[in-house]
Amino acid sequence: MSSAPADKIETTSRGSLAVVFLTVFIDLLGFGIVLPLLPIYAAQFGVDEHGIELGLLMASFSAMQFLFAPLWGLLSDRIGRRPVIMIGLSGSVIFYAIFGIATEWQCIWLLFVARIGAGIAGATISTAQAYIADTTSLENRSKGMALIGMAFGLGFTFGPLLGFLAAPSGEGDPGPWPGYVAAILSAGALILAWFKLPESMPRDSAVRSSNTHRGLSLGSLRTALGTKSIRGLLIAFFVCVFSFANFETTLGMMIHGSRLPGSPFHFSFRAVCLTFAFIGATLAIVQGGIVRRLAGRVSEGTLAATGGIAQIIGFLLIAAAVNTGSTGVLFLALAIIVGGFAFVTPSLNSLLSRRSDPEKQGEILGLAQSVNSMARIVGSGLGIPLLMISMTLPAYVAAGLMAVGVVLVIAAARGGSDFETETPSEAAETETI
Template sequence: MKRKTPLAIIFAITFIDLLGFGIVIPIIPSYAGMSFEASDVTIGFLVASFSFMQLIFTPIWGRLSDRLGRRPILILGLLLTVIGYILFGLAESLVMLFVARLLAGIGGANISAAQAYISDVTKPEERAKGMGLIGAAFGLGFVFGPFIGGMLVEYGYSVPGFAAAGLSAIAFVTAIFALPESLPKSARATATSMDFSLRTLAEALRRPKIGMLLILFFLITFGYANIYATFPLISVREFSFSDKEVGYLFGYLGFIGALTQGGLIRILSVRFQERWLFLIGAIATAVGLALIPYSNGTTMLLVVLAVLALGTGVITPSCLSLISRHADQSQQGGVLGVNQALGALGRVLGPIWGAFVFQTIGISWPFLTGGFVLLVVVVLIRRTLW
């Protein structure tokens, strides 16, 4: 019988690490703009740089963990994350800030090793529950991290970076001394990972329903990622929020999203078909995105953000469930790898496009284009699933 202790340890490590990520993410645009006079487009590239490294290194870490074991890859990733956050706090130039985010992105790509670790220590029938721990760690990290970052930023932009470095250092030490290896040496030669390749992508997209669902996931991620760099900027410039309050707004989004994915989605899934949840989530996300720049006052903004968080909290698990449902058992790994890659690509292109239209056309445009993309998703859902 497999022990539950490794699962608890991997959850703790992942949560602590993601808590650090949540601490710094709301302050990056203001940090770059105020301290280094970065343009809005440059800020978009800075925000996207983290996901770009994840796009490249997630399959690399996955393959290396198959050959070397999960533990060394997790430890190395955490070490790079610690270094990245230290540089974030010490940054004296925009170049140094980019290096910090690139290193943190490389380190953060070890999430594939964490997922593989869970697969190693769980039975097939318990795997979904085990993978849910990663989702829970993400949710909790995005709830508490921004609140902590909002409080710490009052002491300077470097303080949240050092706090995130300290948390990742705790996770690093915990992994060294408490995390056992999950992949036996005898299994390493034959282990497989959720690899992404152009051939795998082409094969997945050729399957009509699977291909369209994967495209929809990319569009959803891209549309929402339009606001990653620009929501903090519009919050400060248009709504006159402080950096502390921006952190609280991100925490508020994370809290409602966590409640939705952690509880509400289970209730709704009993009453409604997944395709209806997918459709309703897309509509709510589109409305939430489009109304952000037109929110008159804090109360209306909080209502709009609640609609947005509810929408994303419903649409993401519904889409992932539909993708899994329409993929054969033998295709699950490959399809999941393609899905992760397309999601990462959306998180790279979204902030860049959002920042570009924010600077060149107007501050409302990232939110309007994000809303428009989600409306396209609504139309495609109706055509694909009905």
């Protein structure tokens, strides 16, 4: 193959990566505006004292991602990545607007509608990951996945800051504008994708996929789970994300402290937004400035295991911060937890894409997103009730689970090879499982 076409492909890939980065970033701005305030909104609407209804509300978003991520991934393998990303952005516009209406009316069931719809629309993140896989080489795959993580981090940095600015006052009801601003930003991402986002799959590849994939069959799931290295990675994914979801979904309520008698923290909702902005900035700095530099030099398994160990330390520091009432220890713990998470997710995504059939990457990454979402369903559903029992209990549970996750990550990383380098005997063994 001559160098000229390769250079052209590399240039095209860089431009495509820039556009998909901006698209994900703008869409995540909207998500970042809403997430920190969601538990506070729901608490103001009057939910049960055990936190079960609030846990279900937080879990509903992830439940829809669990159901729809593999469907979006499979559909993107058939019709292309661009149309699926466009559908997801359109849904975000609609359901964030409904979120604003729900908060204005203080209607809990409409808030459920908004979160369920946003979960369906947000499940297309696996398609964005498949887009990255389409436009990067195996050597640069982990760097590309870290780019998505950096977009998440920046979205979580500036999203809460915009939520801070969209709220009319520092106390009381945050009002409907965070939801409306999120809808406006998603509309901006939709416009950007419409004019600037090219299709990443060759036309013949899309046609070939459309002829071979007719649905999310049990056979396709068995094929993915029957590959030992992919199965191990998916289990590791579940445990790591489950432990993080305990922290993520309880943080807003924990630092706001309004429904937790004896809480040492009493942040205003604006302070909650600034805290999440700090989390997003940490995530962006670590993934954009450290993980991307280490990717390709250090193995994905080593990066993921290192991140998991850091999270264990951070979760234990969260419990110490609650026991001592120290805001300084709290923010140190947040930096360590989020920094560790920044190492884990892009590394596991990169390993998954490297070990997947290129023709089925959308499907496999969609399955991974469903596993991610299932972990968040369980983590969200249990995290808030655990918080109601004891403010330190979610942190201790998360630390214990992450210890298991580190072991699973190491085992999965050592137990497989890239799809292209799989030997015939390994392929035959996979088919017989």
